[in-house]
Amino acid sequence: MKVLASGASSYHWIHPDDFREWVRIHKSREPEEKLMTEQEAVSRFVADGDYIAYDFSSLTRGPQALVREIIRQQKRNLWICAEFTLHDSTLLVGARCADRIDVGFLGYGNYIGRAVVEGQVQVFEWTNGALAFRMLAGARGIPFIPIRTLLGTDTFLQSGAKVVEDPFTGDPLCLVPALNPDVFLVHVHQADVYGNARIFGTNLFALEAAMASRKVIVSTEEIVDPLAFRQEPAKTTIPHFLVSAVVHLPFGAYPGGVPGRYELDLAHIQQLNAIETEEQVQGYLEAFVYTVRDHAELLEQKVGWRRLADMMRRGSIREGYQ
Amino acid sequence: MGNMDSDSGFTETEFMICLAARVLEDRKSVFVGWGIPQVVALLAERLYTPNLVQVFEFGAIGPQSQTPFVQGTMGGPSNVYRSLQWTTMNWAFSYAATGYLDYGMIGALQVDPYGNVNSTLLGGTYDRPRRRFAGSGGGNEVASLCWKTIVVLKHEPRRFVERLDFMTSPGYLTGLGARETAGLPRGTGPYRVVTSQALFGFEEETKRMLLLGVLQGLSADRVIHEMGFEPRIAEKVEVLEPPTREELAILRGEIDPARIIIGRPAG
Numbered sequence: 001m002k003v004l005a006s007g008a009s010s011y012h013w014i015h016p017d018d019f020r021e022w023v024r025i026h027k028s029r030e031p032e033e034k035l036m037t038e039q040e041a042v043s044r045f046v047a048d049g050d051y052i053a054y055d056f057s058s059l060t061r062g063p064q065a066l067v068r069e070i071i072r073q074q075k076r077n078l079w080i081c082a083e084f085t086l087h088d089s090t091l092l093v094g095a096r097c098a099d100r101i102d103v104g105f106l107g108y109g110n111y112i113g114r115a116v117v118e119g120q121v122q123v124f125e126w127t128n129g130a131l132a133f134r135m136l137a138g139a140r141g142i143p144f145i146p147i148r149t150l151l152g153t154d155t156f157l158q159s160g161a162k163v164v165e166d167p168f169t170g171d172p173l174c175l176v177p178a179l180n181p182d183v184f185l186v187h188v189h190q191a192d193v194y195g196n197a198r199i200f201g202t203n204l205f206a207l208e209a210a211m212a213s214r215k216v217i218v219s220t221e222e223i224v225d226p227l228a229f230r231q232e233p234a235k236t237t238i239p240h241f242l243v244s245a246v247v248h249l250p251f252g253a254y255p256g257g258v259p260g261r262y263e264l265d266l267a268h269i270q271q272l273n274a275i276e277t278e279e280q281v282q283g284y285l286e287a288f289v290y291t292v293r294d295h296a297e298l299l300e301q302k303v304g305w306r307r308l309a310d311m312m313r314r315g316s317i318r319e320g321y322q
Numbered sequence: 323m324g325n326m327d328s329d330s331g332f333t334e335t336e337f338m339i340c341l342a343a344r345v346l347e348d349r350k351s352v353f354v355g356w357g358i359p360q361v362v363a364l365l366a367e368r369l370y371t372p373n374l375v376q377v378f379e380f381g382a383i384g385p386q387s388q389t390p391f392v393q394g395t396m397g398g399p400s401n402v403y404r405s406l407q408w409t410t411m412n413w414a415f416s417y418a419a420t421g422y423l424d425y426g427m428i429g430a431l432q433v434d435p436y437g438n439v440n441s442t443l444l445g446g447t448y449d450r451p452r453r454r455f456a457g458s459g460g461g462n463e464v465a466s467l468c469w470k471t472i473v474v475l476k477h478e479p480r481r482f483v484e485r486l487d488f489m490t491s492p493g494y495l496t497g498l499g500a501r502e503t504a505g506l507p508r509g510t511g512p513y514r515v516v517t518s519q520a521l522f523g524f525e526e527e528t529k530r531m532l533l534l535g536v537l538q539g540l541s542a543d544r545v546i547h548e549m550g551f552e553p554r555i556a557e558k559v560e561v562l563e564p565p566t567r568e569e570l571a572i573l574r575g576e577i578d579p580a581r582i583i584i585g586r587p588a589g
Binding site: 057104106107113128130147148150153154163166174202205259264315 | 403409412415449454459462466486491501504505
């Protein structure tokens with residue numbers, strides 16, 4: 001196949017056989033109890049330098065409690081897959097945890113934009129679709145996948161994609177490398193102690209990313225009986241043998257919402273969106289991350305039952321989410 | 323419809339949203355980008371295109387979104403309410419890739435004469451831009467794969483530039499035939515550019531931007547003066563009516579009562 005053009009950027013990639021080898025050795029097919037605290041899950045399964053992906057968005061069912069724990073443990077040199085990163089990239093970069101970002105969509109606000117301008121974080125240009133298809137390739141056990149986007153643009157030039165002559169049509173075709181993250185973080189509606197998990201509503205690429213990642217941390221609103229999965233198998237989003245750890249974190253998407261459970265905390269999110277300066281980001285981290293021991297303490301001391309109850313009350317749309 | 327319907331003035335953003343909503347067709351499908359396009363789709367659904375199938379990259383196919391619109395959310399329960407299907411991002415983009423999506427609607431920081439779009443950065447170099455913005459999101463997919471792309475942006479000279487600071491998403495690239503040469507799907511490309519003052523299409527032979535209409539009360543000269551390049555001008559430039567009372571009532575009353583996106587008219 002003739003390569004017609006190559007994007008300039010480096011990219012995270014591992015050979016499909018190396019990933020298969022990892023799966024063979026490290027991902028147990030036996031249903032093991034994996035319930036643990038967020039401290040244990042993050043300290044065991046997130047290492048400095050890891051490539052991290054997550055689902056869904058910062059505002060909706062994002063693994064925000066796990067992200068805060070990563071910050072609390074001061075993980076370093078992370079490379080994040082920013083499909084819909086809003087304030088979580090601000091916090092991960094502000095805390096000096098992440099220094100590389102695959103974009104995606106790089107929102108919100110002025111802090112993260114300035115961090116790019118000042119070289120505090122390195123960005124690699126992709127698109128939401130390209131990253132999702134890279135993840136699909138990672139989950140298919142293939143080294144790359146063809147797409148008909150990026151073509152003709154500067155986005156392509158700053159990506160790690162290639163344009164080749166398609167052996168079937170003879171036309172130019174874009175190839176993107178498979179993505180096999182080191183860690184996938186996902187917050188779900190229901191999971192059992194083994195890691196079988198259910199998401200209700202839409203998701204970005206939860207199954208693909210769980211298959212494609214070496215280590216998978218599931219945080220869940222609710223722990224359910226394992227029998228529930230066998231009784232309604234069509235509802236399973238992720239089977240247990242993909243999963244490394246299960247953490248029971250009600251309100252784990254806070255300050256975002258979880259569809260069918262609770263709405264987002266708009267006032268808190270506006271506070272995050274307003275972060276522009278170094279002082280503001282450090283102030284936020286101090287107030288809501290470093291000064292609490294864990295997620296439960298954040299909810300108890302910084303959020304409070306009244307606000308949580310209000311989020312539940314506003315989350316009144318239930319249809320489709322069970 | 324009379325054009326005296328607008329009583330107490332309107333904002334530029336309101337006009338832009340109303341104009342874009344009038345461009346959409348009923349009984350077709352549209353890939354809805356994040357932000358302003360969501361508001362456009364909501365207004366269109368309420369007034370003009372009740373049977374338009376909307377698709378969100380978050381995996382919602384055919385939602386009937388609830389109002390009011392909460393800025394920033396797209397995958398929340400009110401956004402994806404009563405969809406035909408809930409799926410994932412790969413499938414959402416696959417609907418566009420296989421030709422099921424008639425329209426795509428995206429915003430832009432800058433647009434050039436061929437409808438190419440920048441949403442990534444302004445000034446400087448890629449590594450050290452003067453200002454960095456969100457990047458493609460799903461914009462590149464929408465602009466590459468939907469049959470007809472609609473770009474919505476404010477009418478300001480700095481946004482209409484001969485040369486983009488960064489080409490995030492493809493319009494007609496360098497002109498007629500360039501998309502196909504690059505490998506993009508045949509017969510796709512920008513269809514309309516909707517601004518706070520005017521409506522543009524693209525000239526058949528050159529694929530350069532073509533002024534089709536101007537907001538009532540503005541001259542074509544004034545509109546062109548506020549652009550960084552000279553568009554082609556249609557033989558007959560249409561007069562675009564301001565937001566109607568009905569459009570404003572829905573925008574202000576149902577969709578954005580806090581006026582976070584649409585703003586408030588001066589005075």
